Amino acid sequence: MSISIFQNSKNVFLDTVHAKDYIQLDRVSTIYQSLKDSIKKPLKMVLLYGKPGTGKSMFLTKLYHDLSSSQSVYLYKTPILDDSEFFKTLAQDIFSVHYRGELNFTQFMKIVNNTELNTVPVILLDEAQLYSPELMEKIRLLSDTRTIKFVITLHKTEKEDLIAKEHFQTRIWESIELENSSAEELKIYIQKKLMKANCFDTANMFNSKSVKLIHKLTNGNYRDTNKLLYTMFDIYTIYLNNQNLPINTNKVSNKIIEMAAIHTGLINA
Amino acid sequence: MLNVNELEQRWKRYKIKSFIPYIIISISLIIIFIIIFLFVSKEEPVLKHNDASINPKIKETKTLNFKPSTKIQDVTDVQKQEDATKKKLTFTPSYNFVQNIQDEKETQTITKPISKKPVIIQEDRNIPTEILPEPTITPIQPLKVQEPEEKDNTINITRKTTKTDISEVIKRFNKSNNPALSLFIAKKYYELGEYRKSYNYALITNEINNDIESSWIIFAKSLVMLGEKDQAIETLQKYIKHSNSNRATALLDRIKSGKFK
Numbered sequence: 092m093s094i095s096i097f098q099n100s101k102n103v104f105l106d107t108v109h110a111k112d113y114i115q116l117d118r119v120s121t122i123y124q125s126l127k128d129s130i131k132k133p134l135k136m137v138l139l140y141g142k143p144g145t146g147k148s149m150f151l152t153k154l155y156h157d158l159s160s161s162q163s164v165y166l167y168k169t170p171i172l173d174d175s176e177f178f179k180t181l182a183q184d185i186f187s188v189h190y191r192g193e194l195n196f197t198q199f200m201k202i203v204n205n206t207e208l209n210t211v212p213v214i215l216l217d218e219a220q221l222y223s224p225e226l227m228e229k230i231r232l233l234s235d236t237r238t239i240k241f242v243i244t245l246h247k248t249e250k251e252d253l254i255a256k257e258h259f260q261t262r263i264w265e266s267i268e269l270e271n272s273s274a275e276e277l278k279i280y281i282q283k284k285l286m287k288a289n290c291f292d293t294a295n296m297f298n299s300k301s302v303k304l305i306h307k308l309t310n311g312n313y314r315d316t317n318k319l320l321y322t323m324f325d326i327y328t329i330y331l332n333n334q335n336l337p338i339n340t341n342k343v344s345n346k347i348i349e350m351a352a353i354h355t356g357l358i359n360a
Numbered sequence: 361m362l363n364v365n366e367l368e369q370r371w372k373r374y375k376i377k378s379f380i381p382y383i384i385i386s387i388s389l390i391i392i393f394i395i396i397f398l399f400v401s402k403e404e405p406v407l408k409h410n411d412a413s414i415n416p417k418i419k420e421t422k423t424l425n426f427k428p429s430t431k432i433q434d435v436t437d438v439q440k441q442e443d444a445t446k447k448k449l450t451f452t453p454s455y456n457f458v459q460n461i462q463d464e465k466e467t468q469t470i471t472k473p474i475s476k477k478p479v480i481i482q483e484d485r486n487i488p489t490e491i492l493p494e495p496t497i498t499p500i501q502p503l504k505v506q507e508p509e510e511k512d513n514t515i516n517i518t519r520k521t522t523k524t525d526i527s528e529v530i531k532r533f534n535k536s537n538n539p540a541l542s543l544f545i546a547k548k549y550y551e552l553g554e555y556r557k558s559y560n561y562a563l564i565t566n567e568i569n570n571d572i573e574s575s576w577i578i579f580a581k582s583l584v585m586l587g588e589k590d591q592a593i594e595t596l597q598k599y600i601k602h603s604n605s606n607r608a609t610a611l612l613d614r615i616k617s618g619k620f621k
Contacts, residue, residue, distance in 0.1 A: 322362070329364050350371045354362065360374035 094331045100293040101324035103284050104317040108148045108168075110156035114283045116276050122267060123150060129265040130158065130213060130242070135234040140245040141269030144314030147244040150269065151215050154242070163212040170221040177226065185212045185239065196229045203238050211240050219243035271311035278302040280313065281320065292340075293324070301343040308348070308357045315357060323351035523552070539568040539575070546578045555585040573605050580608075584615055 129137050139147055148168065155166040165184050171177040178199035182188040186206045190198075216222070222230070234241050247268070272280060278297060285294035309315035326347050330338040338344070352358040526548050533541035546561030562579035565572060576599045583592035596612040599605060614620040 325362055326364060326367070329362055333364070346371060349374065350364075350367045353370050353374060354367055358374060360370050360377065 094328055096290055096292055097324050097327045097331060099288055100285055100290045101321055101328060103288045103290060104321040104324070106314060106317045106321070108152050110153045112284070112287075113149055113153045114280050114287075116272070116279055116283075118276065119146065122269065123153065125265075126150065126154060126242075126267055127157065129267075130154070130240070132265075133237070134240060134265060135237065136231075136240070137242040138245060138266040139242060139269065140247045140266065142247050142271065142312070144312040145269040145271055146313050147269055148217050149313075151217050151242065151244055155215055158213065162210050163208075164215065165212065166215040166217070168217045170216070170218050172221065172223070172226075174226055174229070181214070181239075185214075196232075200233075200236075203233070203236060208238070211238065213240045213242060216241060216243040218246075220245050272306075272313065272316075273311060274299075274303050274306040277306050277309075277311055277316060281305070281316070296341070296343045298342060301345065301348060304345055304348055308352045315355075318355045319348070319351050319357060322354050323347055326350055326354075526552075537568065539565045539572060542568065543572060543575050543578070546575065546582075550578055550582060550585075553585075555582045558582045559586060571603075573603070573607060576605070577607060577611055580611060580615070581620070584620060589615060 126137065126139065139150060141147055151166060152168075155164050158164045163185070165181075167180075171180055175193045175195065178196060179190050179194045182190050182194060182199060182202050185208075186202055188202055188206075216230075219227070230241060230243075233239055278299065281297055281302065282294045285291070305316060305319060309319055323343070327338065327340075330347075331340075338347075349358060353360045526545060529541055529545055529548075532538075533545060542561050542565040546558045546565060548558075549555070549561060550558035558578055559582035562575050562582060565575035566579060569575075576595070580592040580596045580599075583589070583595065593612060593615055596608050596615070600608045600612065611620065
């Protein structure tokens with residue numbers, strides 16, 4: 092097996108969020124479909140929550156990618172923490188109003204009320220747990236006007252659950268939870284990801300036993316799995332470059348998986 | 361670029377660390393096994409010791425075997441013990457010999473003089489082989505006389521006359537309050553010349569069951585030995601009046617005539 096295959100395999104697991112990298116898994120597809128359906132309904136807000144690395148950002152990116160051709164969708168991957176800047180950005184993107192100077196919530200509401208839109212725009216806010224409670228309250232009031240739909244993602248922590256309960260409980264039309272994958276799902280995820288990049292040989296290296304070990308180390312978390320496999324293929328590349336180091340390329344070595352886990356901090360050694 | 365060598369070292373340390381619990385469990389199991397083994401092996405010497413304590417007696421028994429043919433046997437050691445305790449050997453096939461020592465006339469006894477020379481023992485066909493009724497079946501007996509085998513007509517005698525044995529029987533008596541045991545103790549003390557103790561135990565036996573002839577006999581004999589001849593005669597007379605015991609009558613006659621000393 093050539094070094095380039097391992098090099099390519101390594102790059103497959105770079106922790107980036109691209110719609111093209113989205114891997115269709117049965118359970119994930121069902122959730123995604125329900126999210127898409129909920130967008131079509133007359134909702135005020137959709138809450139997408141889950142632990143870090145469960146694919147919330149990927150979901151949002153995929154949703155943006157799928158909806159952008161048919162309706163006005165705006166994705167904000169990085170939170171805009173300043174109130175004025177947030178409303179100015181929305182005014183510019185949705186209503187094409189370039190506002191100079193400070194734009195407060197009252198001024199922005201005037202713009203919203205004075206402008207008629209053919210379709211209800213969808214605002215996708217990633218990492219919404221970073222917004223201040225005051226700004227979240229303003230977003231709530233804005234969604235109440237039904238002129239703008241919001242899909243927000245939150246990390247599932249106690250605090251964030253509280254935000255969801257206190258600010259959005261009565262307004263959220265739907266809340267969707269994303270979870271870590273099972274061992275079987277993880278195997279499909281890894282193999283599909285590799286095969287998508289034409290790395291068939293490395294995809295075949297993963298058997299149920301090695302995937303179980305990976306699942307045990309990452310707890311089925313997609314981000315941790317990406318990190319682990321990136322490092323693992325990096326180690327394989329180094330082994331293949333160094334002729335003195337013996338390596339079996341027929342199947343994934345548990346030793347290499349554990350070495351990668353040590354390097355990424357999944358194993359405390 | 362990753363330092364694979366350093367990573368391998370860390371991996372090796374991790375693997376060793378991950379095996380530590382298994383190693384600890386294995387070592388613990390081995391230690392437990394060793395402790396159990398040592399514990400069991402400690403038990404064995406005790407058993408061996410017991411065997412050793414029994415064996416000499418068995419050997420001793422062999423030296424006292426009586427065979428039809430005339431044999432020369434060295435019984436000096438046995439005789440020394442007998443002399444020390446002023447004990448008379450009773451050659452009966454039953455361990456109920458103790459009953460026989462009460463009255464020399466009733467049972468045939470052989471009192472051997474101390475002799476450093478080997479004793480020539482000739483077969484005595486007149487040795488009574490009658491088995492007297494046993495007061496109780498006790499696993500530990502001071503003197504065990506085995507039934508002679510018909511083929512070689514051999515008599516095996518097992519001796520156990522130490523005070524330890526008596527104390528063991530006393531313990532058992534204290535637990536069970538069996539008159540047979542107290543009677544046995546009384547007889548043993550009488551044998552050992554401890555007449556006050558034999559008197560006491562005969563009295564205790566009598567309190568438990570006053571129909572046991574032997575307890576009256578030992579009681580009277582102990583009184584005589586303690587210098588209470590008149591009281592012994594009085595006691596025996598009362599008992600004879602009550603029971604018409606031939607043994608008691610015979611003993612009374614002997615005490616009165618001064619033959620019993």
